[in-house]
Amino acid sequence: MADEESKDWILMVTAKSPTNIAVIKYWGKRDESLILPINDSISVTLDPDHLCTTTTVAVSPSFRSDRMWLNGKEISLAGGRYQNCLREIRSRASCFEDEKKGISIRKEDWENLHLHIASYNNFPTAAGLASSAAGFACLVFALGNLMCVKEDLGAISAIARQGSGSACRSLYGGFVKWNTGYDVSGRDSIAMQLASESHWDDLVIIIAVVSSRQKETSSTAGMRESVETSTLLQYRFKEVVPKRILQMEEAIRNKDFTTFARLTCADSNQFHAVCLDTCPPIFYMNDTSHRIINYMEKWNQLEGTPQVAYTFDAGPNAVLIARNRKTAEALLQRLLFYFPPPGAELTSYVLGDVSILHDAGLQEMKDVEALMPPPELKCQIPFKRHAGDVSYFICTKPGRGPMILNDKNQALLNPNTGIPQ
Numbered sequence: 001m002a003d004e005e006s007k008d009w010i011l012m013v014t015a016k017s018p019t020n021i022a023v024i025k026y027w028g029k030r031d032e033s034l035i036l037p038i039n040d041s042i043s044v045t046l047d048p049d050h051l052c053t054t055t056t057v058a059v060s061p062s063f064r065s066d067r068m069w070l071n072g073k074e075i076s077l078a079g080g081r082y083q084n085c086l087r088e089i090r091s092r093a094s095c096f097e098d099e100k101k102g103i104s105i106r107k108e109d110w111e112n113l114h115l116h117i118a119s120y121n122n123f124p125t126a127a128g129l130a131s132s133a134a135g136f137a138c139l140v141f142a143l144g145n146l147m148c149v150k151e152d153l154g155a156i157s158a159i160a161r162q163g164s165g166s167a168c169r170s171l172y173g174g175f176v177k178w179n180t181g182y183d184v185s186g187r188d189s190i191a192m193q194l195a196s197e198s199h200w201d202d203l204v205i206i207i208a209v210v211s212s213r214q215k216e217t218s219s220t221a222g223m224r225e226s227v228e229t230s231t232l233l234q235y236r237f238k239e240v241v242p243k244r245i246l247q248m249e250e251a252i253r254n255k256d257f258t259t260f261a262r263l264t265c266a267d268s269n270q271f272h273a274v275c276l277d278t279c280p281p282i283f284y285m286n287d288t289s290h291r292i293i294n295y296m297e298k299w300n301q302l303e304g305t306p307q308v309a310y311t312f313d314a315g316p317n318a319v320l321i322a323r324n325r326k327t328a329e330a331l332l333q334r335l336l337f338y339f340p341p342p343g344a345e346l347t348s349y350v351l352g353d354v355s356i357l358h359d360a361g362l363q364e365m366k367d368v369e370a371l372m373p374p375p376e377l378k379c380q381i382p383f384k385r386h387a388g389d390v391s392y393f394i395c396t397k398p399g400r401g402p403m404i405l406n407d408k409n410q411a412l413l414n415p416n417t418g419i420p421q
């Protein structure tokens with residue numbers, strides 16, 4: 001390790017990672033501590049320009065213990081999930097040498113050096129927007145870089161998986177599959193990229209944040225209860241998912257939106273049916289979620305071919321995937337018609353890629369107020385609008401995987417103290 005004179009050095013890495021939304025859902029573990037799933041799953045990585053976790057990891061001989069700050073508040077690293085990730089990454093660390101700064105870390109030194117970690121999510125934590133997926137992917141990616149881990153992304157994804165199952169899918173951009181794997185060690189339960197984000201770049205994604213409150217049943221508890229009590233889950237993972245995985249892979253390969261949308265909606269609905277089939281039943285969606293499903297189904301029905309796919313994770317927020325940019329404009333018009341902003345502000349109501357808002361001719365509140373009911377509502381007059389039922393929308397698209405941020409100004413830890421700045 002570095003000698004006495006250079007005891008005060010701090011080595012730091014900052015990374016940014018995306019979140020992801022499963023279109024073939026992961027629900028149920030076959031091993032709780034290694035986080036091994038009962039079925040394969042497929043996801044779309046969301047553009048980290050709009051939804052991401054930023055994490056800075058630092059190491060210094062002056063640090064007295066491993067510490068972590070999440071969204072500015074210090075949290076305990078005592079939980080098994082953090083400990084598992086730290087242990088697995090440390091065991092794969094290599095030596096580090098920076099002659100100019102006088103830093104030399106041998107492979108075996110990493111076990112005794114403490115870490116400081118600061119992480120920030122630019123979206124609500126634990127509200128069904130996969131914050132722990134982005135969080136653990138970012139943590140493991142940043143630590144792997146700091147500790148000069150030489151393994152490939154697949155092996156890194158298996159470590160992220162031990163923090164949060166779906167985190168393994170956030171190690172790649174675009175379209176990603178998490179293989180269940182066969183090995184009891186979990187080493188083949190890894191993520192792989194099916195196609196990059198540029199393969200199918202017509203897709204536009206709009207998230208309706210229905211509630212940013214933390215959910216009542218955690219995914220971990222919900223999954224365990226479903227595995228123990230749901231007969232539908234048994235049928236799903238044996239009979240349904242294996243076929244859907246093959247069909248979804250083909251739909252993504254061929255950019256076949258009709259099949260993609262049909263499978264995405266059906267799988268989301270089956271996942272929530274499994275939740276209802278759990279004893280006691282679990283309700284992740286609420287009235288607004290159900291309303292959104294109805295509106296999207298009506299629109300797709302009217303068009304004859306699906307224009308939009310919907311999917312809901314373990315929370316009430318809707319993730320809507322539009323066929324292309326033009327469709328996304330029509331989608332946003334519908335969403336703002338049904339769920340107008342509660343106040344007079346549009347800029348804090350539609351976030352992310354707001355150019356869709358402009359292209360849809362909805363720059364100002366008066367444009368939203370003037371929206372006509374969509375044609376599929378014709379036979380439902382008088383129609384209802386639901387101001388206040390959606391907190392905000394985020395417009396985004398399929399995006400890239402994790403990246404290292406070389407700009408020192410983006411670090412979340414003070415380079416002199418190793419404490420959040």
Ligand code: ADE
Nearest residue numbers: 053119120131132135136
């Ligand atoms: N859980 C939720 N957000 C997280 C983050 N950014 N890092 C680690 N765990 C998390």
